[in-house]
Amino acid sequence: MRKTIAKEAILKTINESDTALSQAEIQAILPDGLCNRVTIYRVLDRLVEEKSVHQITNIDGVVKYANCHSCSTEHKHDHIHFNCEKCNVVTCVEDVEPTFKLPSNYQINQLNFMVSGVCPDCLDS
Incomplete structure (x- = not known):
């Protein structure tokens, strides 16, 4: 994809965020x-x-996007995604x-490990 003002702005918004963002959250920023x-x-x-960003579906079914800062040579996203039940981050x-x-007769195309609970910021408040 060629570089456009929109693409650069969206990628910058995602890369500068410490949390995954939905389309609506990106649009608001x-x-x-x-x-x-x-x-x-x-x-x-x-x-x-x-493979510049990865998508995560939160516990409410909302798709969010996060940067791929640790995917240098092998593109992996089989880490856990944590959804805070209080702040929904x-x-x-x-x-x-x-x-x-997984049994050998299955092919994995995408993984989504979602854990829900309360984040450290909400526990402290």
């Missing part, structure tokens, strides 16, 4: 009038396809990689 909802979704689809917990054994 971007300058007014930069791009519409459809353009944001198209850019996000392309960024996922290019989704964070990547990359130092925990769950394991499981």
